[in-house]
Amino acid sequence: MKEQRWIHEGLITKLLPNGMFLVRLDNEDEDMILGHVSGKIRRSFIRILPGDRVEIEVSRYDSTRGGIIYRLRNKDSKDQVFFNFTISFSFAGIRFKIENYNKLIFLIQN
DSSP, rough: OOOOOOOEEEEEEEEETTTTEEEESTTOOOOOEEEEOHHHHHHHOOOOOOOOOEEEOSSSOOTTTTEEEEOOOOOSOOOOOOOOOOEEETTEEEEEEEEEEHHHHEEEEE
């Protein structure tokens, strides 16, 4: 008899090295799980980025780890992860500052 699998849905919050991801589950506690790419996702070279919704199979032996088995389509997802960054540089004696805030890029001349 085959064991029953624990499958949950979650949101990728952080990329880690070696195909590992930090996944926030959609339960009441919003648990964080360390997930790795497994099975057909690895074989098919499906790309996973922060903000993607995934199905994760949680290990029975260690409930803080699991394998990502499916990447869900998230066309109308309310959960989004934004990257904020600032780049400063000078060109021809003029200092520039580029800021990205919630996918909007501003060019500020100092």
